[in-house]
Amino acid sequence: MFWRRIEKEKATPGKASKYSDWKPELAKEASHRCVYCSIFEGHFGGQRNFHVEHFRPKSLREDLTMVYANLFYACGICNIFKSDDWPSEPKAGDYSFIHYPDPSQTDYSDFLAIDASGLVASQSVTGRYIIEQLHLNRPQMVINRRLIALVNELTALSGELEQYVQADNQPDDMKELVSVFASIITLLKELWFAVPYEAKQTR
Numbered sequence: 729m730f731w732r733r734i735e736k737e738k739a740t741p742g743k744a745s746k747y748s749d750w751k752p753e754l755a756k757e758a759s760h761r762c763v764y765c766s767i768f769e770g771h772f773g774g775q776r777n778f779h780v781e782h783f784r785p786k787s788l789r790e791d792l793t794m795v796y797a798n799l800f801y802a803c804g805i806c807n808i809f810k811s812d813d814w815p816s817e818p819k820a821g822d823y824s825f826i827h828y829p830d831p832s833q834t835d836y837s838d839f840l841a842i843d844a845s846g847l848v849a850s851q852s853v854t855g856r857y858i859i860e861q862l863h864l865n866r867p868q869m870v871i872n873r874r875l876i877a878l879v880n881e882l883t884a885l886s887g888e889l890e891q892y893v894q895a896d897n898q899p900d901d902m903k904e905l906v907s908v909f910a911s912i913i914t915l916l917k918e919l920w921f922a923v924p925y926e927a928k929q930t931r
Contacts, residue, residue, distance in 0.1 A: 730766040730873070731836035734758055734800060741796045747780050750799060752926070754780060758801035760923055763831040765806050765864050770922055771872055772803055779807040783830060787812045800831055809862045823852035840864075846873035879916060886910045 734757055741753050755778065760769045762778065769778055781802035784792050792798040802810070815826045823829070823839045839855040840848055848864045850856050859865065889906045892898075 730842060731763075731840065732759070733833070733835040734763060734831045736797050736832035739796060744794070747782075747794055747799055750796060751775065751778075751780050751801070754799055754801040761801070762803040762806050763800045764802055764810070764836075764858070764862050765869055766836075767803055767869060767872060768921060769803075774923075775926075777804050778802065779804050781807050781810070783828070785812040785814055788814055797832065805866070806862050813861060815857075823850075823854035825853055826857045827854060828858065829854065842873055844877075846870040846877070848873075879913070882913050883917065886913045 736757070739753065739757060741750050744750050752775075755769065755775060761767065762772075763781070769775055772778070779802055781800045782789075782792065783798050783800055786793050789798070810828070814828070818827045818829050818833075819825075820830070820833045821838075829836070829839070839852045840850050840859070842848055847870060848859050850859060886906075886909055890910060893903050893906050
């Protein structure tokens with residue numbers, strides 16, 4: 729629901745003199761979301777508050793500093809919490825030990841789940857470690873997830889209301905009220921997932 733595998737095999741990055749040059753491409757392939765906490769960049773100040781994350785840390789694998797396959801889009805908070813932490817090499821599909829699964833090989837929804845209160849939980853060793861290490865249940869994230877769930881509920885309710893007023897021949901003022909409600913929900917969803925600016929606009 730919140731996470732998805734990053735399809736690096738489809739990437740066609742251009743030439744770059746430094747890894748930060750690839751930030752727009754990394755943002756696009758991640759759907760403008762942090763690969764770890766999945767916060768949308770529009771909810772966290774835009775691209776300036778996001779980093780180019782070295783999956784295998786530069787301090788351990790300097791040879792991968794400019795390797796696109798090792799680079800991901802991450803919010804500044806997750807990137808700082810992860811930093812040079814690298815407990816062990818990942819094994820795709822194995823969540824029984826402490827490590828960071830490669831976002832290009834793993835959908836984090838496979839081992840992380842979000843409950844009704846907006847908290848991230850996991851039954852795996854890997855998941856519990858990442859939740860604690862990256863503080864995935866920091867207050868802003870919990871509220872953000874709850875708001876997304878509420879918008880989804882309102883969207884479903886809006887559709888049901890429209891069907892109801894049409895089927896039961898409700899008065900025009902009731903139809904107008906439902907129409908306004910639907911417009912508000914549509915606008916809220918557009919606002920919720922609007923990219924605030926592009927990287928080139930801040931240069």
